[in-house]
Amino acid sequence: MARRTGLWSIVLAVLVVAPALAHHSFAVYDHTRTLTLRGTVTKFQWTNPHGFIEMDVPQSDGSMKHYSVELTSINMMQRVGWRSNMIKAGDKIQVVVAPLLSGEPVGLGMEVVLADGKTMALPVPAIGSFKRTDAQQ
Amino acid sequence: MSGTRALGPSLAVTGALLVVATHVLVAQTTAPDITGSWLRQGFTVGVRPTGQQGPTPPPPAPPPPLKQPYLKEWQDRIQKIREADAKGQPIATNAVACLPEGMPGMMTATFPMEILQSRGQITVIEEAYTQVRRVLMDRPQQKLEDIEPGFYGHSVGRWEGDTLVVDTIGVKENVRYQNVPHSTEMRITERMQLKAPDVLWNEITISDPTVLEKPWTFTFAYQKMKDYTLLEYICEDNREFADDQGRQKIRVDPAR
Numbered sequence: 001m002a003r004r005t006g007l008w009s010i011v012l013a014v015l016v017v018a019p020a021l022a023h024h025s026f027a028v029y030d031h032t033r034t035l036t037l038r039g040t041v042t043k044f045q046w047t048n049p050h051g052f053i054e055m056d057v058p059q060s061d062g063s064m065k066h067y068s069v070e071l072t073s074i075n076m077m078q079r080v081g082w083r084s085n086m087i088k089a090g091d092k093i094q095v096v097v098a099p100l101l102s103g104e105p106v107g108l109g110m111e112v113v114l115a116d117g118k119t120m121a122l123p124v125p126a127i128g129s130f131k132r133t134d135a136q137q
Numbered sequence: 138m139s140g141t142r143a144l145g146p147s148l149a150v151t152g153a154l155l156v157v158a159t160h161v162l163v164a165q166t167t168a169p170d171i172t173g174s175w176l177r178q179g180f181t182v183g184v185r186p187t188g189q190q191g192p193t194p195p196p197p198a199p200p201p202p203l204k205q206p207y208l209k210e211w212q213d214r215i216q217k218i219r220e221a222d223a224k225g226q227p228i229a230t231n232a233v234a235c236l237p238e239g240m241p242g243m244m245t246a247t248f249p250m251e252i253l254q255s256r257g258q259i260t261v262i263e264e265a266y267t268q269v270r271r272v273l274m275d276r277p278q279q280k281l282e283d284i285e286p287g288f289y290g291h292s293v294g295r296w297e298g299d300t301l302v303v304d305t306i307g308v309k310e311n312v313r314y315q316n317v318p319h320s321t322e323m324r325i326t327e328r329m330q331l332k333a334p335d336v337l338w339n340e341i342t343i344s345d346p347t348v349l350e351k352p353w354t355f356t357f358a359y360q361k362m363k364d365y366t367l368l369e370y371i372c373e374d375n376r377e378f379a380d381d382q383g384r385q386k387i388r389v390d391p392a393r
Contacts, residue, residue: 024227024229024230024232024233024377024385025222025227025230025385027221027222027223027225027226027227028225028226028227028385028386028387029225030225045374047371047373047374048370048371048372048373049235049372049375049377050376052374052376068389068390070376070387073248073265073370075248075264075265075368075370076248078368079368100387101225102225104387104389105389106387106389
């Protein structure tokens with residue numbers, strides 16, 4: 001019982017000091033694997049509470065699958081060097097995402113290789129908690 | 138003689154005015170300059186803090202000293218949040234609906250926070266959700282029954298030497314910092330003091346005799362962000378929502 005109480009204290013202390021860094025929980029995303037999406041941008045949405053990249057990703061069977069890539073707050077992105085003109089519709093880009101656990105075609109963006117080849121990281125809170133596997137999609 | 142007599146009162150008045158003016162001037166000049174952009178110390182995600190680092194950071198917040206049954210309810214709530222996160226089905230919070238954090242959550246300053254000092258008022262603007270609170274200086278706090286509850290409450294402040302003391306009441310009951318419940322009688326006392334030219338500490342004490350055994354005190358340390366101008370923050374397209382089970386979901390629109 002004493003041990004349980006001790007554990008509770010640690011859990012509560014961590015919860016109390018861990019502030020809400022993000023607008024919402026990222027627990028809806030798979031923390032055990034990442035996908036690498038290569039495709040064509042249909043829209044780069046520079047909005048809060050989160051930005052989005054909309055993109056069409058060719059599949060191995062020849063079909064096309066549309067993905068929404070959720071980004072962080074554009075304020076955080078801007079503070080680490082992102083700009084709204086870095087991506088535009090028609091750009092061919094590569095994005096590493098943590099996919100939604102539900103299986104829907106949405107991912108949380110971790111890293112983007114822009115059309116000019118430049119790699120831009122996304123300031124995802126606790127990014128270290130996501131395991132990078134970068135499976136091709 | 139009569140001229141001297143006439144001069145006497147006017148000298149006295151001038152002297153009194155000088156004393157008042159000097160007092161006001163001293164009060165103004167001794168109030169520290171805390172105007173500028175600030176960010177919680179230690180937050181390095183999506184920021185480039187500038188300026189000097191300060192003294193050793195304050196200790197982490199202790200758990201809230203809640204009375205029963207509020208403590209049990211809070212622990213159960215935290216447990217549910219953990220279990221829901223582990224299942225990948227997080228419980229929706231106010232933030233999912235793009236509602237502001239309110240008091241005292243907005244003072245965590247995980248996004249930059251601007252403090253503006255002007256005549257009779259200190260204004261705090263938090264970049265996230267464009268939260269604004271006004272601290273009315275040197276006036277008595279209103280009666281609780283005269284305040285309509287809100288996210289930021291009603292704040293009055295005064296300088297006690299180099300410390301800005303702010304009293305806040307009237308925070309809505311559904312505005313819960315760290316999911317901790319409170320009654321309408323919650324009172325937040327903040328004591329803000331520069332610990333170094335670029336480091337501001339805010340000691341926050343929450344008292345609420347209905348739900349707390351004793352006041353809950355914790356301290357936030359802020360780092361000055363020199364030359365940083367707050368960015369706008371508008372919830373322009375919030376795709377997150379709470380489903381009928383109260384779980385956080387994201388709107389998926391394959392037509393985009």
